[in-house]
Amino acid sequence: MRPGKRTKINELLSTAPVGEKVIVKGWVRTFRNNQFIALNDGSALENIQVVVNYEDLDPSILKRITTGSCVSITGEVVESQGKGQKIEITAKKVDILGDADAEKYPLQPKKHTLEFLRKIAHLRVRTNTFGAIYRVRHAMIFAVHKFFTEKGFYNIHTPIVTGSDAEGAGEMFRVTTLDPANPVKTDSGEVDYSKDFFGKETNLTVSGQLEVETACLALSDVYTFGPTFRAENSNTSRHLAEFWMIEPEMAFYDIHDTMDLAEEFLKYLANYALAHCKSDLEFLDKRATEEEKSKPQVERNELSLLERLQFVVTNSFEKISYTEAIDILRNSKPNKKKKFQYLINEWGADLQSEHERFLVEKHFKRPVILYNYPKNIKAFYMRQNDDDKTVAAMDVLFPGIGEIIGGSQREERYDVLKQRIEELDIPEKDLWWYLELRKFGSAPHSGFGLGFERLIQFITGMENIRDVIPFPRTPESAEF
Template sequence: MQRIKVKDLLTGAEAGKEVLLKGWVRTKRGNKFVSFIAVNDGSTINNLQVVAEAEKFSEEALKDVTTGAAIAVTGELVASQGKGQAYEVQATRIEVLGKADPETYPLQKKAHSLEFLREIAHLRFRTNTFGAVFRVRNALAFAVHRFFNEKGFVYMHTPIVTASDAEGAGEMFRVTTLDPINPPLTESGAVNYAEDFFGKATNLTVSGQLEGELAAMAFSDIYTFGPTFRAENSNTTRHLAEFWMIEPEMAFYDLKMTADLAEEFIKYIIRYALEHNREDIEFLGQRLAEEDKAKPQHERQEMTLLEKLEFVVNNSFERITYTEAIDILLNSNHYKKKKFQYDVSWGVDLQSEHERYLVEKHFKKPVVVTDYPKDIKAFYMRLNDDGKTVAAMDILAPGIGEIVGGSQREERLDLLVERMKGVGIHEEELWWYLDTRRFGGCPHAGFGLGFERMVQFVTGMGNIRDVIPFPRTPQNAEF
């Protein structure tokens, strides 16, 4: 007999028929006449109740049917006699496929803290919270590919190992096969990377953008979706050492077109999750509401998770310049009452607290901030006519701040070379990148969206470590 998943059985499509169900026991309760076993197989947040009558199953026969055990159930799918679900399975056969020692199985029928669940990340998928989070993550990932496919973009796989630092930040993970104790040295005593596997110093990529630009100069519209790495010693709820980025690059685009595409993209993937994973989002919203009750009144969310997502989908994003953003912050009561931890002045990079003030307090909606000072942005961003700012844009979202960063790229060879010199990048290091300006260069633009931050936004999870299966953070590479 072919197995049918819980999600499909709960629709009642097989009612009145003998079915085969396989999954993991969430709970077992009952009396001397009957046992009720809640089974989940990950296809939905909802469990399916299995009814095992004592006439058919002795206590001995069910002794290994404990929380966490994997079981196969054969029986008839019938209308449920109890509340909570429409259908249940009247069992005729139950086989234990994998035991779970009830004395040592760490997931019992009680609330577990998210901190505890991070310590058992190999098992946390089995909880309702993380089942919902990662089904939503899956839906968002699928929606990413669907959006760009519908737009005619080419999916490009850019390298994970690279010799360039796209951001100029210098916080990268070294990739090497050299002996860590006795590496070959140059005459000056430095490590001789010419003898390394790739013949030069290489790192894990911080971005696929530069290689993406090369492809955009042939295909017009491309996107990447892959892992990126930052060796930044940040133990915060917003940072990971390994995370996934979505980076489209578009030839013949300017900054406004890029901001419009990013807004359309964000709304598309949120709408997809709302349509296909509403039960999961509703559950996560209830969880968030319970968390909110424990907070002081002034810290509570004004909208539920569902309301927030639907508001984003149904409303245009606010658009302001960086200069306007600074003016708003300087004139705010928050600034005047010295509630900001970090200073506000023209030329400083906006901190998360500034971004969240603009989004959550001032505009109460996502905000697109454009035209940042050139000195706080990357070398490849197009210099504006004022000579002080670049055609850059960030999209700020409620709860987490920056969710998208993008720009029109500098297509003018002389200005790009000048910017590279200004930040200490030699022409020979990126000769191939400069060739795209020498040979048929054109105005082009792109953006990057941190996938985990988007998953955070849609699920309402407060810590980015809870929206990636196995978080990589300073001093932590478990599992």
């Protein structure tokens, strides 16, 4: 190690260079008995203990060491005399890099509720829980790109500002430079978007899928990984207004090829997390287990966090049609005894999380992929099956969370797609280029979408989606 150069705490803990002089920098978690500093720099879940001696150090400096302050420690690595740690640092010099007001610092060494921490999102990453989540999130970002690169896919950046609504729900954030108090209007009194910056009405994207299909029909295997936005006025633990989506698109894949890729992808990610995030996952597993104890017995997860990850890795995914799933659910005990909040009475019902979890956790006891859904509850671009009732759509269902991936084979036939757009009264002028893809060398192709925050919820065991993204955007919440 080069003299004068900072050493990260994770490197120290892994190499344990007893006898070496080092410089460590980080934030004080606790300062006990005016002698023991628990220092963390974010590189690992664990702290390094620093032992200070008033006789050796400037008392005026030591008085400024408080929980939350940022310090630089020059000292020697020694074998620890305490339990739970192999090494510690004997401080020879302490420099204060950033003071913290001890009385006002909100992250005191005690348990804080997640609701409280959301109010101080600019500081919550300094807690063990959110430090672990952010490190896992980074590992999963890397794993996503690693998986697709190894499979020969190309990453495509799709636009954030768009003139089309891929989902057809209409819940989009408008992008405009027009004066909100006095916009230019047409003769009929409507806002004249032809005078807007882009010359038409535009919004923040809800999905990069439509645009990434253009690359799929030239490069074969592509994916986009970017921010998406939904102006859905929902305050549930499952919804965000801004989130990240992973959307691969594959030429010459049918729905069965796509289901196989989704299974391979999810197993890869779970395996990567288990292999590279061991200490963080063990900490989050203990945390999740404690949280489960506070729930009513009927609402508790049967598997621990680590068991759920192993559940995905070790089990082959059960693949069944929507029609088969409806039959199972209709005849299930929870449905017959009216335990489901949403009873299944007929084919065509839109499945809820309780139904999805029943199939995974109670009936099959393995991850499930449902396919061939009723076309009336799915998007316009999904390929219609020969029965004219269903489309080649698929959803992957996981324990504890329900749907984690949604995808389909895309409708590659021009006439069929055009008719479906007309049936749903979708403005063809916004999708002329998407239709035109079906006129010039169209090919069978498929894809799926994985909500990244939904994935991180599953990997970390966090129950509220607002706790797996640094700055959650929800109705009436854009503070940071």
